[in-house]
Amino acid sequence: MERLGAGDPRQAGPYTLMGRLGAGGMGAVYLGRSAGGRTVAVKVVRPELAGDGSFRARFRQEVAAARQVSGAFTAPVVDADTEAATPWMATAFVVGVPLQDAVARHGPLPGVTVRTLAAGLAEALTEVHRAGLIHRDLKPGNVLLALDGPHVIDFGISRAADGTGLTTTGAVIGSAPYMSPEQALGEPLTPASDVFALGSTVAYAALGTRLFGDGAGAAVLFRVVNTDPDLSGLPDGIRHLVAGCLAKNPNHRPTPRQLVELVERIGRPDPADGWLPPAVATDVIAARGVLTALPLPDPGPPGAPPATTPLPADPGPGGRPPEDAVPARRPSRRTVLFGVGGGVLAAAGAATTIALLNDRGGRGATAGSTGGSTPSAPVRPSGAEVPEIGPSWQATQPNPCPQVLSADGVVVSVSILNIWGVDDTGRTKWTVDGATVGGAFAIDPTTPRSVAGLDGDRLYAIGGSPTAPELLAFTLAEGRLDWRLPQGRKNAAGVLSFAGIRAGKAYWLGFGDGNDHGDLVPAGTHVWAVDLATRQSLWFHGEDTMLLQSTVPTDDRIVVSDLDQLKALDAKGGTVWERRLAAFGLGTAGRYVLAPDKDGTLTALDPDTGGPAWTASGVVGASKLGDGFATSEDGRLLYLLWRDGDGGCSIGTVDPANGRPGWRTPLPPDSPDAPFLGARLLRADGNLYRMGADAVLWALDPADGKARWKYSGLKGRDATKLAWSAGAGRLCVSDTTTRTITSLPAKGA
Structure with missing residues (x-):
């Protein structure tokens, strides 16, 4: 948006x-x-x-x-x-994602999804035609994939253009790759024209490419009218359906009702088993959580200290959490997933519940937001005077790396099936082949997320077979497998995200709740805690819902969340408290858990009780990658991004002990056409790093927020596809679209 x-x-x-x-x-x-x-x-x-x-x-x-x-x-x-x-x-x-976007991001859809798509589109056209309408522009961009099925949108409007000043005699309106031959020729249309478009749309979903190719509109229309496309790549049943839809003579095409019957004969899947592939289903749930959010509030006058409100630390009578911390009855796994098969929809990763924060209604106050009139713009530096630096080195890996880690003497980049160690010149020191250790290290090659962790001279990652995950420990110096620990649970598979390492204990979120539900795939999600010193499992906590985010605030607590509820687990994996809150990113500062909501209010929660300690309003929420918080080395300062009235942002500090605001400095603007990203911050090597929405990287002085240097070599890239980490004297960035790793010197020279 x-x-x-x-x-x-x-x-x-x-x-x-x-x-x-x-x-x-x-x-x-x-x-x-x-x-x-x-x-x-x-x-x-x-x-x-x-x-x-x-x-x-x-x-x-x-x-x-x-x-x-x-x-x-x-x-x-x-x-x-x-x-x-x-x-x-x-x-x-309709809360869904366009078919066009889903295929572009995740590739062709599986057969069961394509069959349901074909039947759903045919049923939609039945209703449109029954009302006396012809859609005239059915295409992947006008089909939304929702949890309850496909939805056709934007019907009727294109017909309003006929016979008006919008067109001239012989002109055609529509999208060339999905037009019928009669529409391409400007001839009178019947409902059969929509059936032709349905066939082209279903073929695109199954193949990932347009049947009549790309190029100039006239060339595409020529092929639509005069050529028969290659349907050999389609599954047998779908090939027959598409071929019927693409008959050049509209009288020879099936009706939408006949198409529904044909899908039934091919074998329509049971809706109770879910129809969307896991990654697409997770995108839909992310859209539901964000696109329906209200606009962010007015952050207050620019340059003014952010609004923070201390709250009572007392959890309430009898030591119980406050009233709103008492959970309602938890929905079942099937209810939460709206019929999408089991817990596998979490396969797109923990952080995607906030995947669309960059699309939330603009930067700054808009009409309808609270807080009075829009404040005047702050005095914002242009950034032109900030020195531009170049990389120490760049290296291209064979596969996209959704995580990069900077350690002493080595930069570690993690892909789905390989891990690479790169030296200070950008040359590969060692490689770990997933095939040799039995499994995949990540689940999505293009979405940055934390799946592996460093502790001392060891790298820890989840490997093993899909049905028998193991914790693998590698030496950083050589990339040698040092030891492995099987998880030992039947209904558990793979890694969702790495939560962190604290006091020698490592925590991972993964698929499956450890219980047998009779599903073909692991259902639910889990947290696995491991003692790295003794190389033993500490505990396993399974959930029948989707655990999407996590943070480790103390030595004996991990806080996790699903779409709308937080939960704290103790040193044995037991539930300490639950709190109803739709958190858009989780973090830790001092002893408190940081949980921003959809309205830009950050709440600091006591990890022992779940009770709120203080709040801050006007905060820029964490990006979809969750790296929206940074703290000083001693933990006494929390760095946050704040919204300004001119649409830009300021960097500022807060005392994590009480929420008291410190200094606040306006930042140089991002490119005006950059989508809103949310906050992405890192603190290391004496720098405070910020990634702009336009993918420009800034090194700021942590004492006052003034820019020290910038790197614009990635400007214009999709910042949501960039993984980064800082430490050991460098800032490292992995571009999952180009497979390039960039190392920048912390000192900037």
Whole structure:
């Protein structure tokens, strides 16, 4: 979701527009929220079209017709104003990810998903056609993958363009790779045109490529009209379905109802088993947790100390946590996952529950936010005067590395099936081949996350077979396997994330709760604690829900969270307390657990009781990677990023013992077109590091926040694809898209 720009509307009828979801030829689509809390998708017509009387008349007719569309796989109209100065239409907001994005990120979808997709799209078209509409622009970008099935969006609007000033005789409207031959030729359309688009869309989901290729629109349309695509890569049943949809003669194509029956004959999966692959399902859950959040509040006047509120440390009568720390009845695993198969949807990683924090409604106050008028802009340095440095070295690895670790004499980069040790010149010192130690070290090659840890002269990672995970200890100097410890649980597999090492104890989050549910895959998630000195398991704690985040605040506590609840585990893996809170990133400062919420309020929690100690408002939440907090070496200062009224950020300090704010310094701006990333901070080697949303790296003076040097060599890259770590005199960055490791000198020279 893009933040609102200067040309965007702020209100459509009763709906406050919180951010732009997308745009097209007819207008833009916004995330809207009513005063009563209802979330909708609002399409606002382009101003120049609003003055076209012919367009407005057709728009009225289409809104009236679209109101008749219902069904499980469409987004029905819930409100509209065709007579407004700028007409708009609101539809039910579907929490999902576009099919186009899911395939681009995770590759072709599995067969069971494709079959359900085909049936769902056919059922959606049945409802659209029953209302007398033709979609005319069915394509992967207009299909949302939700937990309850696929949803067709954006129907009816393209038809409003016909016969208006938007088109001329013989013009065609739509997306070339998914048009029917008759649409490409500008001929009259029937519902069969949508069936052709369905076939092309389903083939894209199964193959990951467009059937009629890429290139200039005219060339693609020529192939649509005159050539038969290669369907040999499609599974047998789907190949037959797609071939029928792509008949050049529209009279020879099946109806949507016939397509549903065909999928039933092919073998439609049981919905109770879930239909989305794990990584896509996790993206959907991340979207649900963030895209439905309210806008962040006004952070207050720029340059002013951030608002912090000390709270009573007493947990309540009898030593019990406060009332809101008493949990409601926990939903079952099946309820939490909405029918998505078991706990495997957590496979995309712990931090993805906050994967869309960079999309939350812009930087700074917007219309509808609380706190009064937007404050004036702070005096912000340009950053032009800050020295630019170059890397000490760069190295390209054979595979993407979602984690990089900087240690004395070696930089460790971790991929799915290999671990590399690189020396101070960028040359490979040693390699660990996952095949030789039996397993994978990570689960997603392109999403940065912590899966391995360092302690002394040892590197620790989870390996072993998928059904028999082991803790592996390697020497840092040679990359030699020193020892291994089997987990010994039947229903457990692989690593979700590395929580940390404290007082010689290491903690990992993984898949499976250790209990046999009769599932084909491990269900739920777990925490595994290991004593590194004795090389023995300390405890195993299984959950039937998704444990997505973690932090280790004390020697005998680990705090974990799912989508909306925190839980503290003791030295034996037992539950100490639970607290209802949807935390967007977890951290530790002093003895407190740091938990920011969706509104930018950071709460410090007592690890013994779960009770709040103090809060700070106007905080920039942690990025999807969770590295939004940094502390001084002695633990007496907490560094946070704060929102400013001009859309930029300031760096500042807080006393973690009581929440008392210290200094606050405005930072140079990120590139204006960079998406909002959230906070990414590191503290090491006498520097405070910040990664900007535009992927520019800054070394700041931890005494006052002033910039010492910057590195712009990664500028413009997707910052959510960059893993980083600092220490041993260097800042290291792994770009998972280019497979490049960059080492920067801490001193900047």
